[in-house]
Amino acid sequence: EKSGADAEKVTYKVGTEPTFPPFDTTDEEQNIVGLDMDLIKAIGEDQGFEVTFENLSFDGLVPALKAGNIDIIAAGMNKDDKDRQAQVDFSDAYYESKLMVAVTADNETIKSVDDLTKDMKVAAQTGTTGANKTQKLQEAGKIKEAVILNGLDTAMLQLINGDVSAVINDKPVTEAYMKKQPDKIKMVGKPLNAENYGFAVQKGNTELLEKINAGLKNIKENGTFDKLVDEWFNK
Ligand code: GLN
Known part of the structure; x- marks a missing residue:
């Protein structure tokens, strides 16, 4: 049974490009699944929001966010990129990559x-x-x-x-x-760069960004983050 408060939960549209396992991929029924999806879901559970997922091409994610067609990008996206920083706001880093x-x-x-x-x-x-x-x-x-x-x-x-x-x-x-x-x-060979993945929101959407950062901090502290990383990297 959903309580009244649950029924009123806000739902955010999360955009991704799902050929990027284990972060962003699809299951047998073509549902979008992955570590990014489970992380943003867990952050939403912690912060009282729900999410749905949208499948876009990677180069379409920032434009879709800017246009307001999606609310969040969860796509293994390097947050250190200056071009992107000029267009969107990034959460705290959640994964180091290269x-x-x-x-x-x-x-x-x-x-x-x-x-x-x-x-x-x-x-x-x-x-x-x-x-x-x-x-x-x-x-x-x-x-x-x-x-x-x-x-x-x-x-x-x-x-x-x-x-x-x-x-x-x-x-x-x-x-x-x-x-x-x-x-x-x-x-x-050697790594060609170092990058940090972050979730992205529209420029100036500090309310949502603060929720994502607070949720991320909480799921790191309560062990959910490590559990999900472990699950997706050991599939
Ligand atoms: N990390 C790379 C980037 O930010 C690739 C991300 C991806 O293909 N989903 O550009």
Whole structure:
């Protein structure tokens, strides 16, 4: 039985791009699930709000938030990016990540980003920090083409099929793809950056931002945060 107070709970629309496991993915019935979804749900439970999830392309998330079509972005989004900071407000960081170069498991020539050559295509997901790096490599004439794709699933498939020589993507997410398809993909070289994931709200929406930060702090203190991270990284 829902109490009167529960029935009046505000519901926020949370936007994500669900080819980013274990943070943002889909289950067998195509429901949007993942660590980001469970975290924002737990934060909502702590702070008295509910959430629904919207599937968008990664480069559509900031525009959708600015337009008010969604209220929150939960998408493994790097909060240190200056361009993004100019457009949205970020919560406190909830996860430290980094970009890595991924190649096929049997590749013996590419051992780091410096081994990428002028005849190679390199894939990344549109609008991401990985795409940014990949485009910079192309602009510097170090690779033939930055192949910018909508879904990371497509990027990984193109890598496995030999359509591209490498993928530049977030380490924990590439690791999730490695787990799904053992012995097909490996990561090489040193991290290309360091990033911190944050949830985003519309610029100036301090009321919602304060709720998210307070909820995040509480679920870290009560163990829920660690439990959810553990669950999603050990699936
Ligand atoms: N962390 C990367 C970024 O912020 C990629 C995020 C993603 O693909 N969901 O750009």
